[in-house]
Amino acid sequence: MALPVQxxxxxxxxxxxxxLVVLWFLGDVILPFVLGGAIAYCFDPIxxxxxxxxxxRTASVTIITLIAVVLFILxxxxxxxxxxxxxxxxxxTAPQLFDRLRSTLTERFPSLVDSESTVHKQLLAIGEAIQSKGGELLNGVLSSALGLLxxxxxxxxxxxxxxxxxLDWDKMTARIDDLLPRDHVETVRMLARQIDSTLASFIRGQGTVCLVLGTYYAVALMIAGLKFGLIVGFIAGLVTFIPYVGALVGGVLAVGLALFQFWGGTEVIDGETIIQxxxxxxxxxxxxxxFLGQFLEGNILTPKLVGGSVGLHPVWLLFALSVFGSLFGFVGMLVAVPVAAVIGVLTRYGIEHYKGGRLYRGLSTDE
Structure with a gap:
């Protein structure tokens, strides 16, 4: 007899x-194990x-490891x-970008951005803040002994x-299956399959889309002559898992840098004024x-690699990333997607049972 619901x-x-308590107190400690588990999950189908x-199994894992090591070294x-x-x-270069923007606004809207105006001061402050804070962040990450360790x-x-x-993935899943409550084993297996399908579609599929698009953006922008093409492609690929955000952020950043790099103007070199x-x-x-990247993502990559709806709405995903990131830091952001998938599957399962129950259907539907 099953235990009461309460x-x-x-x-x-x-x-x-x-x-949640373990995640709260041991977040930094369990980070390598969370990352290792995510990597193992992604490579298990291979x-x-x-x-x-x-x-x-040993030979398969060894082959995957050797290929991964070679790619990592490259x-x-x-x-x-x-x-x-x-x-x-x-x-x-960020302050120069804002200086160019401020100069352009001064030329076109002199009454709006005079030297004492709020807009002028804010543009100057933003440029200085990006340079100082960005430099502090980069130096802190690269030079900190603790960070290096x-x-x-x-x-x-x-x-x-x-x-x-x-190496032991199949054995671990079999052991977990053996520990499931016998009264609910089929239900848990069904929910686990749905969760795995959602995660596989999103993490493996969307991860591949991010990698392909990031590589495409980086290579194409560098061929186009953009000075910071690699970092723009890296940023765009990194946030591509949120629909349209990767192309929007990367596109705005790339076009802004292109305007800065290829926009005409005057420059004094060795006492001579050169008009570009x-x-x-x-x-x-x-x-x-x-624009081509967006076309490839929407019409080829996402349909082929991710498939249809994976049950993770962008707004729900952003909410999960924000909540878990603020509560548990970087580890929280790593577990946010699996947790969001689990909650989504359980919610849909609960809604199906609710619609089949008396609370939703009412007494009038009873035979």
């Missing part, structure tokens, strides 16, 4: 509270396919130094955790890159 709710409530092709050697360099240059720990622990979790014309073609190419 007792079940009490037990599951206790489990939830304990998990390991399963290699097993189906005739490889053992990333460290080829991409990350340029990314850090462009980020530093962008932070240093944490990065080293992550680089060592995360791959080890991911390797062993991926506006390169509208380059500016149009930068804008066209993001």
């Amino acid at each position: 007792q079940q709710a009490k037990y599951w409530g206790i489990v939830t509270v304990v998990m 390991a399963d396919r290699l097993e189906a092709a005739g490889f053992s 990333l460290i050697l080829l991409v990350i130094p340029t990314l850090i360099s462009q980020t530093t240059q962008l932070i240093d 944490n990065v080293v720990v992550l680089l060592v622990i995360v791959p080890v955790v991911a390797f062993y979790l991926l 014309t506006t390169n509208w073609l380059r500016i149009g190419i930068v804008a066209g890159i993001f």
Whole structure:
């Protein structure tokens, strides 16, 4: 005989509270294990396919690990130094961007932005704040001994955790299945399949979309001649998991930088005044890159890699990221998507039962 609903709710409530408390106090400690688990979850289907092709589980995981190590080394050697360099240059260039903006506004709207106006002072303050705060943030991340130690720990622990979790993934899922309450095992399995489908569609599919679009934006912008093409592509790809936000943020940043770089004006070099014309073609190419990216995302990448609705509305996802990020920091943001998927699936399951129950249908529907 199953336990009463009140007792079940009490037990599951206790489990939830304990998990939140652990997340609250051990957030930084469990970060490598959360990242390792996420990596193992993403690569498990590849390991399963290699097993189906005739490889053992150990051989499959070893192959995946070797390929990942090679790609990571190439990333460290080829991409990350340029990314850090462009980020530093962008932070240093930010005041010049605002100086150019302020000069343009002064020329076109002199009565609006005179030297004593609020707009003039705010533009100056924003430029100085971005340079100072951005520099402080970058220096803090790169020069902090604790931050460097944490990065080293992550680089060592995360791959080890991911390797062993991926190696024993099927055994762990079988063990968890064996521990499920027997009275509700089929219901839990059904909900788990729905949660896995949602996460697989979103994390694996959308993660691939982010990687493809980020690479496309970075390469295309650098070919177009944009000075900070790599960092703009990285930012755009990073936030592509929120529909339209990646293209909007990256597009505004890229077009703004293109206007700064290719906009005409006068420049004094060695005592001579040189007039530069506006390169509208380059500016149009930068804008066209993001329009093409949006077309590829909406019509090819997302339908093929993510599929239809995955049950995670952008507003709900933003809310989950904001709440868990503010409560539990970076670890909270990592677990926000899985938690949002679980809550979404449980909510839909509850709504289905509610619509089939007497509270919704009323007494008039009783036979």
